[in-house]
Amino acid sequence: MEKFEAVVVGAGIAGLAAAYELARNGVQVLVLERGKSPGQKNVTGGILYGQSDSPYNLDYLFPDFAKTAPVERRITKSFMHNIAGDQVKTVDTTPLHEYKTKWAYSLLRGAFDRWFGDQVHKAAEKNGGGVLCNVRVKGPLMENGRIVGVLCEELDEIRADLIIAADGATSDLTRAAGLRGWGRPDTWFQGVKVVVKMPTADIEKQFGVKGDEGTAHLFAGDVFGGTRGGGFLYTNKDTLSIGTVFHLDSVAAKKTEPHRHLDRLIKHPIVANMLGGKYEELEYSAKLIPDGKKMALRSPYRDNLLAIGDAAGQMKAAGPIIKGMNLGVTSGILAAQAYLKAKKDNRLNEAGSNYASALQASYVGRELFNSGGGFMKGIFSFGPTKAIAEWGAVNTGMGMNRAIAGMNDYALASIAPDDDFTYLTLPVRIAQKMGQKVSAQAATPKTRTTDERIAALTYDTDIGREHIQLTDSSVNASGRAVMTCPVSASDSSRGCYRIETVVDPSGKEVTKVVLDTQPCVECGTCALMAATTWHTPRGGKGVGYQYG
Amino acid sequence: MVDCIVTVKGVPDFREGKVHFKEDNTLNRGETPTVLNPSDRIALMAALEIKVKHGGKVTVVSMGPLGYKTVLQEALEVYGDDAYLFSDRQMGGADTLATAYTLGMGMKKIGLPDIVISGFKTADGETGQTGPQTAWLLDYPIITHVISIEVDTGNRKVLARRLAGEDIEEIESPLPCYIITDPNFEASYRSATHRLRFLKLQEETRARAATIDSVFKAWNATELGLDPKKIGLKGSPTIVNKVEAIPTAPRERTAKVISGKDDQALAEVAKQIAQAIRG
Numbered sequence: 001m002e003k004f005e006a007v008v009v010g011a012g013i014a015g016l017a018a019a020y021e022l023a024r025n026g027v028q029v030l031v032l033e034r035g036k037s038p039g040q041k042n043v044t045g046g047i048l049y050g051q052s053d054s055p056y057n058l059d060y061l062f063p064d065f066a067k068t069a070p071v072e073r074r075i076t077k078s079f080m081h082n083i084a085g086d087q088v089k090t091v092d093t094t095p096l097h098e099y100k101t102k103w104a105y106s107l108l109r110g111a112f113d114r115w116f117g118d119q120v121h122k123a124a125e126k127n128g129g130g131v132l133c134n135v136r137v138k139g140p141l142m143e144n145g146r147i148v149g150v151l152c153e154e155l156d157e158i159r160a161d162l163i164i165a166a167d168g169a170t171s172d173l174t175r176a177a178g179l180r181g182w183g184r185p186d187t188w189f190q191g192v193k194v195v196v197k198m199p200t201a202d203i204e205k206q207f208g209v210k211g212d213e214g215t216a217h218l219f220a221g222d223v224f225g226g227t228r229g230g231g232f233l234y235t236n237k238d239t240l241s242i243g244t245v246f247h248l249d250s251v252a253a254k255k256t257e258p259h260r261h262l263d264r265l266i267k268h269p270i271v272a273n274m275l276g277g278k279y280e281e282l283e284y285s286a287k288l289i290p291d292g293k294k295m296a297l298r299s300p301y302r303d304n305l306l307a308i309g310d311a312a313g314q315m316k317a318a319g320p321i322i323k324g325m326n327l328g329v330t331s332g333i334l335a336a337q338a339y340l341k342a343k344k345d346n347r348l349n350e351a352g353s354n355y356a357s358a359l360q361a362s363y364v365g366r367e368l369f370n371s372g373g374g375f376m377k378g379i380f381s382f383g384p385t386k387a388i389a390e391w392g393a394v395n396t397g398m399g400m401n402r403a404i405a406g407m408n409d410y411a412l413a414s415i416a417p418d419d420d421f422t423y424l425t426l427p428v429r430i431a432q433k434m435g436q437k438v439s440a441q442a443a444t445p446k447t448r449t450t451d452e453r454i455a456a457l458t459y460d461t462d463i464g465r466e467h468i469q470l471t472d473s474s475v476n477a478s479g480r481a482v483m484t485c486p487v488s489a490s491d492s493s494r495g496c497y498r499i500e501t502v503v504d505p506s507g508k509e510v511t512k513v514v515l516d517t518q519p520c521v522e523c524g525t526c527a528l529m530a531a532t533t534w535h536t537p538r539g540g541k542g543v544g545y546q547y548g
Numbered sequence: 549m550v551d552c553i554v555t556v557k558g559v560p561d562f563r564e565g566k567v568h569f570k571e572d573n574t575l576n577r578g579e580t581p582t583v584l585n586p587s588d589r590i591a592l593m594a595a596l597e598i599k600v601k602h603g604g605k606v607t608v609v610s611m612g613p614l615g616y617k618t619v620l621q622e623a624l625e626v627y628g629d630d631a632y633l634f635s636d637r638q639m640g641g642a643d644t645l646a647t648a649y650t651l652g653m654g655m656k657k658i659g660l661p662d663i664v665i666s667g668f669k670t671a672d673g674e675t676g677q678t679g680p681q682t683a684w685l686l687d688y689p690i691i692t693h694v695i696s697i698e699v700d701t702g703n704r705k706v707l708a709r710r711l712a713g714e715d716i717e718e719i720e721s722p723l724p725c726y727i728i729t730d731p732n733f734e735a736s737y738r739s740a741t742h743r744l745r746f747l748k749l750q751e752e753t754r755a756r757a758a759t760i761d762s763v764f765k766a767w768n769a770t771e772l773g774l775d776p777k778k779i780g781l782k783g784s785p786t787i788v789n790k791v792e793a794i795p796t797a798p799r800e801r802t803a804k805v806i807s808g809k810d811d812q813a814l815a816e817v818a819k820q821i822a823q824a825i826r827g
Contacts (some may be wrong), residue, residue, distance in 0.1 A: 002739055002740055002741060004740065029745075030740055032740075121747075125744075128744075129744070130747065132740055132743050132744065132747075135740075135743075154738070155737075155738055155740055155743070156738045156739060158740055309622070349725065389573045
């Protein structure tokens with residue numbers, strides 16, 4: 001049987017950070033990635049942050065990454081647009097953006113992860129390892145009840161002293177190892193995004209940036225029909241990333257297809273004006289984002305299998321600012337160092353507990369497992385307190401200013417409850433009381449239909465080996481998938497999920513849910529919204545993002 | 549260690565947009581680029597698989613004009629440690645037998661390998677004879693239509709699976725032997741170590757292909773010590789009597805183009821279809 005010292009499952013930003021730290025410390029590390037290349041399966045909003053309260057950021061691995069890595073723009077300004085109809089109150093949230101921020105760059109995962117993968121491959125080759133794509137890891141290799149390696153679809157089983165599960169939000173490995181399940185709709189966010197082409201000169205003109213500078217724009221208010229969540233627009237070098245992120249349970253409850261919120265945001269005068277009358281969509285993408293408060297694993301290991309990044313549910317939302325990638329980088333480095341320490345101490349089986357302690361002591365643990373936050377949140381959510389806060393915020397000028405100031409208060413933003421008050425009431429009132437009418441100065445962008453978006457994506461379909469199977473096609477059990485799946489729509493003829501009424505042999509009309517996995521973007525939404533058996537497609541198959 | 553020689557050929561690029569025909573429907577060789585025969589790519593993949601799993605050397609050989617160096621370059625992009633081109637005016641007009649003689653003599657000069665691999669037919673000649681004739685001249689046992697290969701280096705034998713119509717046959721042969729790959733041949737790498745080695749070898753061979761000169765040799769008839777009576781047109785017993793162009797199928801009905809993007813145009817299409825159905 002083949003043996004590598006370490007196997008990292010998933011060539012995303014977390015897995016690659018772990019692998020690089022291992023490789024440069026002389027560990028023989030094999031990275032297994034199910035995409036055709038690193039980044040092909042990955043999507044971000046997205047901004048990569050460097051935390052000023054941790055040394056374990058990307059620059060710990062690559063001190064001059066800003067020059068050598070394909071990052072997009074250094075995000076220097078952040079704005080929050082509170083929307084009520086066509087009334088908008090824009091608040092400068094740069095202080096919140098800069099809180100404990102060492103640096104921040106917008107990036108696209110296609111180019112970035114490919115670069116990162118190349119660096120890891122070169123470093124790992126020196127010790128007889130490397131990055132292998134087109135390989136799907138199904139689960140752990142067990143021996144006498146212990147995890148001793150991995151089971152792959154395309155390769156024979158591989159033994160390893162260290163196994164790192166970095167296979168993302170939909171992680172097959174952590175589920176197979178019993179570290180976590182699918183959770184519930186209210187433990188996830190769902191994000192959808194478009195990458196839009198915009199020449200560098202236009203970006204500089206429209207957003208008032210020059211050189212490597214970039215801006216972040218966040219959106220909240222009634223533009224999303226009461227769905228709990230918000231929107232974003234980040235400037236890249238010659239593209240824009242525009243997207244929306246909502247609590248998945250809210251998407252399901254509001255019964256609005258997620259892409260419609262995104263389209264509404266793009267067509268709102270505030271965004272349409274930023275686009276300046278030009279709109280060329282390059283790529284549509286979607287992903288599930290774990291709600292770190294509920295999903296982050298406090299003890300993210302079993303035997304010598306250590307889970308990092310999205311696979312371990314690590315995500316931090318401070319109000320409108322969502323941090324995920326930096327948590328992945330940090331936990332990746334910590335997991336690698338935990339193993340190195342265990343090896344040095346000659347106590348290999350302590351890698352997991354070393355990692356859990358290091359994680360707990362880091363900002364990741366402080367931010368995600370902080371019980372104080374829960375307590376404060378309880379007070380904040382408590383009816384009378386909330387009513388007072390709301391009254392204060394809404395009815396007095398001072399309250400208004402305080403509410404705006406609150407948007408830049410990291411502690412407050414971190415404990416803001418996930419309810420209508422935060423997502424809707426407050427931004428709407430702010431916009432109504434203090435905002436200005438924004439009128440369209442540019443043509444309304446013509447967004448793509450779901451069919452057009454699917455047609456523009458690249459797939460390597462695996463006909464006859466569908467990775468998702470409906471186990472109950474009744475509307476009751478699986479009907480919610482039609483509305484919530486980001487590549488299904490009521491007006492789509494080629495989406496994943498449809499409700500069809502057919503006449504059965506006895507002449508009776510039967511209404512049922514029909515699934516076609518070909519347009520699937522592997523986000524995992526339907527694993528929570530329909531009765532399915534869900535796993536990722538085999539190596540090299542399925543969707544392949546270019547931008548991500 | 550298992551040494552392989554792979555035979556490759558330059559063929560006209562028959563892909564849409566690349567291929568050009570003269571007015572009399574014969575191929576316009578001047579306008580049509582010469583590329584690596586698609587089946588030979590598969591033969592090279594088979595040699596690469598053997599190299600990944602057992603080490604050794606992969607030598608690529610071809611016969612043709614000096615311009616075929618670009619074809620060998622293309623071959624090296626798939627895999628090759630070195631490349632030989634047997635090139636001489638006297639070799640022109642060779643049939644499969646004269647080609648087999650030239651290739652066989654070239655291989656003897658290079659040093660006979662454990663396995664010779666050829667692709668299944670060339671895209672232009674389509675005879676499928678050169679490989680078997682070369683095997684006969686070398687006195688190597690031959691396995692055709694091979695879809696997978698396993699080499700047992702200890703016992704010096706090959707276990708090949710071949711596609712015989714709808715059946716799959718397992719054939720064992722001693723080394724050395726001659727393999728003709730089937731278009732359905734598929735290399736199988738179930739080990740991470742093998743896949744990593746594959747990536748490494750691929751990277752190396754691409755670098756070699758880019759600067760081919762250090763691994764490329766061209767030999768003429770004299771250098772190969774060929775019998776002038778056995779090469780080129782003179783050495784070719786095949787007589788091509790006549791080449792017939794496949795006639796274009798006659799048009800069976802007249803087509804009517806309806807253009808436009810509006811409902812009216814669509815209605816017209818519907819009307820025409822309805823009429824056609826009614827007869």
